[in-house]
Amino acid sequence: AESEVNPLQYDDVFALELAADPQVHANGNHVVFVRRSMDRQTDRMVGRLWQVATDGSNLRPLTSGEGNESSPRWSPDFERLAYVSDQSGSQQIHIRWQDSGHTSLVSTLPFSPGSLSWSPDGEWFAFTMFTPESRQAPVQLPGKPAGAEWAEAPTYIDSVQYRRDGAGYSPQGNSHLYVMPVEGGTPRQLTEGDYDVRGTISWSHDGEAIYYSANKNENPVAEPVNSDIYRVEVDSAEVQRITNTNGPASEPKVSPGGRQIAFVGYQDRQLAHQANRLYVMNTDGSEIRNLTEDLDRSVSSFEWARDGRGIYFSYDDEGEGHLALHTLRGVAETLTDGVGGLSYSRPYTGGQFSVADNGKLVFTQMASNRPAELAFLEGSQTRPITQLNRDFLSAFSVGEVEEFWLESSVDDTRIQGWIMYPPGFDESKQYPMILEIHGGPHAAYGPVFAMELQLMAAQGYVVVYTNPRGSTSYGEDFANLIHHNYPSNDYDDLMDAVDLVVSRGFVDEEELFIMGGSGGGVLTSWSIAHTDRFAAAMVVNPVINWISFTLTADMYPYFSQYWFPGLPWDNVEHYMEYSPISHVGKVNTPVLLFTGESDHRTPISETEQYYQALKLRGVESAMVRVPGASHALHLRPSNLMAKPAYAVYWFDRFRANGGESN
Numbered sequence: 075a076e077s078e079v080n081p082l083q084y085d086d087v088f089a090l091e092l093a094a095d096p097q098v099h100a101n102g103n104h105v106v107f108v109r110r111s112m113d114r115q116t117d118r119m120v121g122r123l124w125q126v127a128t129d130g131s132n133l134r135p136l137t138s139g140e141g142n143e144s145s146p147r148w149s150p151d152f153e154r155l156a157y158v159s160d161q162s163g164s165q166q167i168h169i170r171w172q173d174s175g176h177t178s179l180v181s182t183l184p185f186s187p188g189s190l191s192w193s194p195d196g197e198w199f200a201f202t203m204f205t206p207e208s209r210q211a212p213v214q215l216p217g218k219p220a221g222a223e224w225a226e227a228p229t230y231i232d233s234v235q236y237r238r239d240g241a242g243y244s245p246q247g248n249s250h251l252y253v254m255p256v257e258g259g260t261p262r263q264l265t266e267g268d269y270d271v272r273g274t275i276s277w278s279h280d281g282e283a284i285y286y287s288a289n290k291n292e293n294p295v296a297e298p299v300n301s302d303i304y305r306v307e308v309d310s311a312e313v314q315r316i317t318n319t320n321g322p323a324s325e326p327k328v329s330p331g332g333r334q335i336a337f338v339g340y341q342d343r344q345l346a347h348q349a350n351r352l353y354v355m356n357t358d359g360s361e362i363r364n365l366t367e368d369l370d371r372s373v374s375s376f377e378w379a380r381d382g383r384g385i386y387f388s389y390d391d392e393g394e395g396h397l398a399l400h401t402l403r404g405v406a407e408t409l410t411d412g413v414g415g416l417s418y419s420r421p422y423t424g425g426q427f428s429v430a431d432n433g434k435l436v437f438t439q440m441a442s443n444r445p446a447e448l449a450f451l452e453g454s455q456t457r458p459i460t461q462l463n464r465d466f467l468s469a470f471s472v473g474e475v476e477e478f479w480l481e482s483s484v485d486d487t488r489i490q491g492w493i494m495y496p497p498g499f500d501e502s503k504q505y506p507m508i509l510e511i512h513g514g515p516h517a518a519y520g521p522v523f524a525m526e527l528q529l530m531a532a533q534g535y536v537v538v539y540t541n542p543r544g545s546t547s548y549g550e551d552f553a554n555l556i557h558h559n560y561p562s563n564d565y566d567d568l569m570d571a572v573d574l575v576v577s578r579g580f581v582d583e584e585e586l587f588i589m590g591g592s593g594g595g596v597l598t599s600w601s602i603a604h605t606d607r608f609a610a611a612m613v614v615n616p617v618i619n620w621i622s623f624t625l626t627a628d629m630y631p632y633f634s635q636y637w638f639p640g641l642p643w644d645n646v647e648h649y650m651e652y653s654p655i656s657h658v659g660k661v662n663t664p665v666l667l668f669t670g671e672s673d674h675r676t677p678i679s680e681t682e683q684y685y686q687a688l689k690l691r692g693v694e695s696a697m698v699r700v701p702g703a704s705h706a707l708h709l710r711p712s713n714l715m716a717k718p719a720y721a722v723y724w725f726d727r728f729r730a731n732g733g734e735s736n
């Protein structure tokens with residue numbers, strides 16, 4: 075009955091929890107994971123290490139929980155657990171002895187460690203760490219008296235990657251590979267040069283070398299996606315190149331027997347979307363085999379089976395994460411779906427898993443009514459392990475999500491989408507509707523819990539979301555329907571979805587609203603230049619002008635060469651034809667903009683261009699600037715609630731009868 079409906083409140087963002095980074099014990103009996111929750115005082119998501127038996131019993135914290143903890147990694151004998159924590163004031167490596175429960179800080183690193191990995195004998199850690207390049211500024215100004223307070227010195231920059239979204243302006247330097255005794259000591263740098271070591275690092279079976287991936291090409295600007303796998307000897311730091319592929323070769327993982335390496339990558343064809351394939355090769359780089367050539371889906375992550383006879387991997391298909399096993403003999407078997415749940419703000423796909431002996435697996439399980447929880451897979455049986463959100467969600471009515479498919483009005487291409495109903499939905503009534511559009515554009519939404527969308531549904535809006543052409547998880551051809559052609563018929567797919575939902579009869583056509591972030595901001599601003607059917611729009615961290623975007627975004631070498639037929643100055647007409655700014659003269663829809671001031675992916679200058687253009691045209695518009703926020707606007711819980719709160723404020727203003735229709 076309607077009286078029992080208890081919709082979510084904005085403040086409930088602080089009640090969300092999720093289970094991440096599962097690391098299952100080899101015996102499959104218990105799993106260590108990062109329990110993420112929201113801290114109201116610091117306005118941040120914090121991670122704490124917890125352990126639970128895979129039958130769901132004995133859920134308990136592993137540490138005193140005073141720091142933000144991440145990256146739990148079992149020692150090879152499963153007697154110790156390494157992890158990273160900022161308990162000491164900076165991100166450092168800690169160890170927990172599983173028998174005594176004793177924990178200890180073992181590093182004093184100048185920068186945060188990444189890709190933490192135990193040596194096979196359990197005596198060394200390997201990790202990546204930022205390594206500053208000690209270089210004096212080329213200009214030294216004379217005349218500063220001792221103790222004088224002069225302006226901060228100007229910064230001299232000549233590196234390609236001088237800023238990164240989420241990290242800000244970087245000092246000169248690179249991420250390099252280090253080793254350190256596990257009981258502590260001085261880290262020893264194994265790689266050097268003007269390239270970054272990122273992602274998985276993997277010890278050779280005998281512990282004498284480490285495999286890593288890097289883009290060491292002479293002109294990394296011209297080859298932004300190219301990378302290869304290298305082997306560095308731990309004693310001598312001698313480096314050997316293992317692959318020489320045309321495209322990325324990354325995430326190397328040595329097989330349990332030590333004779334093979336699995337990795338992901340693809341043959342570069344300069345397409346906007348190129349699906350990651352899973353490869354195996356001998357450790358000397360010979361006999362490279364593409365295991366997933368026929369899958370036509372992107373491999374998200376993978377792990378060797380402990381007997382070395384196959385590789386478990388995850389991939390998204392039709393908006394949902396799947397786990398599969400590929401034996402080295404060539405047989406592939408899908409084991410489960412429902413992998414995902416780590417994106418809690420908008421319903422993006424993405425999950426994690428961990429492999430025990432004998433085909434037992436733990437994975438993050440997605441659901442449209444709660445964020446990621448852990449689940450156990452044994453054979454073909456899946457059972458839940460954690461219920462971290464049970465307490466909070468049992469008290470509230472969450473919007474139900476229904477899948478739909480439609481055939482494109484342009485070319486009959488099948489398009490998938492979802493409707494989120496407001497709690498207490500009554501189909502005999504008329505509701506306002508929000509179309510919420512994902513970014514990427516090569517990314518996918520799915521039936522995943524999404525707090526931003528839930529908070530808008532809780533305010534009485536039907537929320538519709540789709541995977542228009544260009545989205546991933548439907549194969550490379552579907553994604554590349556917008557190659558050098560974005561935005562285009564993806565707009566028609568979105569309008570087809572609106573038509574379908576309107577035809578169901580429960581949406582008030584006078585109360586249609588549209589919003590989207592990033593690539594979704596592109597499509598929102600594009601849509602309102604091509605139709606006046608929406609009563610108002612919210613354009614979140616958009617790209618408005620492809621020329622200014624490619625020349626200010628952090629990933630500019632990639633965007634300029636993979637999303638367009640050539641560089642901006644040689645293709646001005648193309649760039650401008652596809653830029654929403656070129657069509658702003660047709661916009662009549664009231665627009666609210668919402669962007670992080672520290673966004674280096676779609677810089678706020680894009681938002682400002684659009685805002686000023688709308689003002690010049692006299693279109694009703696406002697701009698919300700989010701101080702300190704990067705492209706990942708949801709990272710601070712207060713911003714996670716601010717975005718839907720502003721959306722509802724703006725859309726309520728433009729409802730037909732002051733919001734009284736339902």
Ligand SMILES: CC(=O)N[C@@H](C)C(=O)N[C@@H](C)C(=O)O
Pocket residue numbers: 512513514515517591592593594675676705
């Ligand atoms: C590749 C990339 O970062 N694209 C951005 C323009 C984008 O659309 N990002 C999406 C994933 C988002 O929602 O932020």
